[in-house]
Amino acid sequence: MLKKMTMKDVDLKGKRVFCRVDFNVPMSEGNVTDDTRIRAALPTINYLIENGAKVILASHLGRPKGTVNEEMRLAAAAAKLSELLHKDVKSLDESIGEKVEQEIAAMNEGDVVLLENVRFHPGEEKNDEELAKAFAALADVFVNDAFGAAHRAHASTAGIAKHLPAVSGLLLEKELDVLGKALSEPDRPFTAIIGGAKVKDKIGVIDNLLENVDNLLIGGGLSYTFLKAQGLEIGTSLLEEDKMELALSFLKKAEEKGVKLYLPIDVVIVKEFSNDTETKVVKIDEIPSDWMALDIGPETVKLYSDVIANSKLIIWNGPMGVFEMSSFENGTKSVAEAMAKTEAYTVIGGGDSAAAVEQFHVADKMDHISTGGGASLEFMEGKELPGVTALTDK
Ligand SMILES: Nc1ncnc2c1ncn2[C@@H]1O[C@H](COP(=O)(O)OP(=O)(O)OP(=O)(O)O)[C@@H](O)[C@H]1O
Numbered sequence: 001m002l003k004k005m006t007m008k009d010v011d012l013k014g015k016r017v018f019c020r021v022d023f024n025v026p027m028s029e030g031n032v033t034d035d036t037r038i039r040a041a042l043p044t045i046n047y048l049i050e051n052g053a054k055v056i057l058a059s060h061l062g063r064p065k066g067t068v069n070e071e072m073r074l075a076a077a078a079a080k081l082s083e084l085l086h087k088d089v090k091s092l093d094e095s096i097g098e099k100v101e102q103e104i105a106a107m108n109e110g111d112v113v114l115l116e117n118v119r120f121h122p123g124e125e126k127n128d129e130e131l132a133k134a135f136a137a138l139a140d141v142f143v144n145d146a147f148g149a150a151h152r153a154h155a156s157t158a159g160i161a162k163h164l165p166a167v168s169g170l171l172l173e174k175e176l177d178v179l180g181k182a183l184s185e186p187d188r189p190f191t192a193i194i195g196g197a198k199v200k201d202k203i204g205v206i207d208n209l210l211e212n213v214d215n216l217l218i219g220g221g222l223s224y225t226f227l228k229a230q231g232l233e234i235g236t237s238l239l240e241e242d243k244m245e246l247a248l249s250f251l252k253k254a255e256e257k258g259v260k261l262y263l264p265i266d267v268v269i270v271k272e273f274s275n276d277t278e279t280k281v282v283k284i285d286e287i288p289s290d291w292m293a294l295d296i297g298p299e300t301v302k303l304y305s306d307v308i309a310n311s312k313l314i315i316w317n318g319p320m321g322v323f324e325m326s327s328f329e330n331g332t333k334s335v336a337e338a339m340a341k342t343e344a345y346t347v348i349g350g351g352d353s354a355a356a357v358e359q360f361h362v363a364d365k366m367d368h369i370s371t372g373g374g375a376s377l378e379f380m381e382g383k384e385l386p387g388v389t390a391l392t393d394k
C-alpha cells in the first residue's frame with residue numbers, strides 16, 4: 001500500500017490544483033499520434049473537475065534542453081485532451097509568470113488549463129528551487145499523476161512537492177499498485193518475459209526478477225549475450241560482450257533459486273539486416289558465423305506459449321524480435337497472442353512492447369499496459385522513484 005497522501009485525503013473544492021501529468025506523447029507534424037498517455041490521465045482530471053478544483057495541468061514533452069522549442073509545444077496535447085474530455089482546455093504558452101497567474105485567477109471551479117512544456121525552463125531538469133517555488137505559487141495543492149516521469153527528480157515532479165500538500169493521482173496510484181503487487185504478492189506461476197534491444201538497461205531488472213519469478217522467458221536482442229556466454233555461435237546477432245559474465249551469473253542464480261530460465265531453442269536468421277532478404281529457421285546451435293538472428297523460431301514460440309498458458313501472472317518488457325519488419329514479427333506477435341488468450345493477469349511495460357500489442361490488435365486483452373517505460377523498469381529494479389518519494393506521507 002502507498003503510504004502517501006492521495007487526492008481523497010485533501011479538500012479540492014475551489015482549490016487551485018497543480019497536476020503534473022505525463023503528456024510526453026509521440027507527435028508527427030504537430031499532431032498527437034498516440035494518445036495513450038493522455039487517455040490514461042483522464043480519470044484523475046475528471047475526478048478533479050467533479051470535485052470542483054481549478055485544474056492546472058503541467059507536463060514535459062520531449063527533451064528541449066531548457067529552451068523554447070516550437071516543435072515541443074503542448075498545444076496539440078491540449079487540443080487532444082479537450083476532444084477526449086468534451087470540454088474546453090485552455091492551452092497557455094508559458095508555465096510560470098504574471099500572465100499565467102492572471103489566467104489562473106480568472107478560472108472557475110472545474111476549469112482546465114494546460115501550462116506550456118515545463119522543460120522550456122532550464123531549472124526543470126535541474127530541480128531548481130526557484131522554479132519549484134514558482135510552480136508552487138500557482139496552486140494550493142500538488143497532484144502527481146505522471147507515473148512515466150516519476151523516475152525523474154525534476155522541479156515539477158519532485159521539487160514542487162516540498163512547498164505544497166503533495167498527493168498522488170489515480171494513474172500514479174494504479175501503476176504503483178499493479179506493479180507493486182506483481183512484485184510483492186504475485187499470483188503463481190509468475191512469469192516474466194524480457195526481450196528487446198536495451199541489454200545494458202535490462203540486465204539489472206533480471207537480477208531483481210530472479211528473486212521473485214517462477215519462469216523467466218528471454219527473447220529478442222537480449223538472448224544472444226546469454227547464448228554466447230554459454231559458448232554458442234551467435235553469428236552477427238546483437239551482443240553486449242561485457243555483459244556475458246553477468247549473464248552467466250544469472251543462469252547460475254536461476255538454477256540456485258529454482259527459477260526456470262528459458263532461452264530460444266530456434267531462431268529466424270538472415271545475412272543482412274533487411275526485411276527483403278532470404279530468411280532461414282535454424283536450431284540454436286546452427287547459426288552460421290556470418291548470419292544474424294532477428295526473431296525467435298516456431299519451436300521457441302511453442303515452448304514460450306505453453307509457459308504463458310500455464311501462468312497466473314505475466315509481466316512483459318521487450319519484443320521477441322524485430323517486429324517492426326514483417327519477416328521478424330512472428331515471435332512477438334505469437335507471444336502477444338498467447339498472452340491475450342491466457343487467463344493470467346497480464347502487464348506490459350515499455351514503449352515498443354506497448355506499440356507491439358497495439359500493432360497486433362491485442363492491447364485491449366491485456367490487464368495493464370504501463371504508461372512508464374524507464375519508470376516501470378526502475379520500479380521493478382527496486383529503485384526509489386523520486387516523484388513518489390517527494391509526496392506527503394500519510
Ligand atoms: N534479435 C534482435 N536483434 C536486434 N534488435 C531486436 C531484436 N529483437 C528485438 N529487437 C528490437 O528491440 C527493440 C525494442 O527494445 P526495447 O528494449 O526498446 O523495448 P521496449 O519495450 O521499448 O522497452 P523500453 O521502454 O525500455 O524502451 C525493437 O525496436 C526491436 O526491433
Ligand SMILES: O=C(O)[C@H](O)COP(=O)(O)O
Pocket residue numbers: 022024062063148149152372373374375
Ligand atoms: O517517455 C518517458 O519515458 C517519460 O516521459 C520520461 O521522459 P524522459 O526519459 O525524457 O525523462
Ligand SMILES: [Mg+2]
Pocket residue numbers: 350351352
Ligand atoms: Mg524502446
